Amino acid sequence: MAGEFLGRGWAFPIAVEEHGAIAGVALEDAVRQAIWVVLSTAPGERVMRPTFGAGLADLVFAPNTPATHGLVASAVRDALVEWEPRIDVLDVAVTADPGQPTRLLVEVDYAVRATNSRFNLVYPFYLQEPA
Numbered sequence: 812m813a814g815e816f817l818g819r820g821w822a823f824p825i826a827v828e829e830h831g832a833i834a835g836v837a838l839e840d841a842v843r844q845a846i847w848v849v850l851s852t853a854p855g856e857r858v859m860r861p862t863f864g865a866g867l868a869d870l871v872f873a874p875n876t877p878a879t880h881g882l883v884a885s886a887v888r889d890a891l892v893e894w895e896p897r898i899d900v901l902d903v904a905v906t907a908d909p910g911q912p913t914r915l916l917v918e919v920d921y922a923v924r925a926t927n928s929r930f931n932l933v934y935p936f937y938l939q940e941p942a
Contacts, residue, residue, distance in 0.1 A: 842897050842923055843932060849894045850887060850917070850934050865890035872939050875912060880905040883936060887917055898923055905936075913938045 852864030865886050873879040884903045891900050901920040908914040917934040 839923055839926070839928060839930065842895070843930065845895055846891060846898070846919065846921070846932055847934065849890050863894060867936055871937070875907050875915065875938055879938075880907075880915065883915060883917060887919060887934075891919070891921070897925065901929070908935075 849863075850865045850867060853868040854862050854864045854866050857863045867883065867886055870879060870882055870886070873882065884905045887905075888900055888903045891898065891903075898921040901922055902918075903920075904918045906916050906918070908916050915936040915938065917936050919932045919934065920929065921932070922929045
């Protein structure tokens with residue numbers, strides 16, 4: 812039952828397997844990849860769903876400050892609540908990468924509703940270097 816709810820689909824990014832078929836993904840991997848797609852998509856990119864996405868691209872020129880971290884966390888949480896009904900967002904934490912000052916690490920803790928399994932995804936978000 813949970814497998815039906817979590818679904819199956821093409822892998823992201825789309826790839827071809829060695830025998831020529833489109834690579835697929837299922838279950839919790841499908842959910843993880845769907846989260847990645849939501850976070851990587853800017854509203855307006857999808858013609859039939861113009862509001863789909865997290866809108867993180869709007870913050871790419873923002874400074875690496877706690878205020879920006881809060882905006883990113885809020886955008887991620889709101890987008891996942893809106894666009895990924897298979898999960899409960901438990902926490903979103905944004906920290907600066909100490910080794911790369913233009914990269915934020917967006918840590919999403921979530922539970923898959925159908926299985927109550929908990930997962931963690933770290934999404935790197937890159938800020939534009941100041942000129």
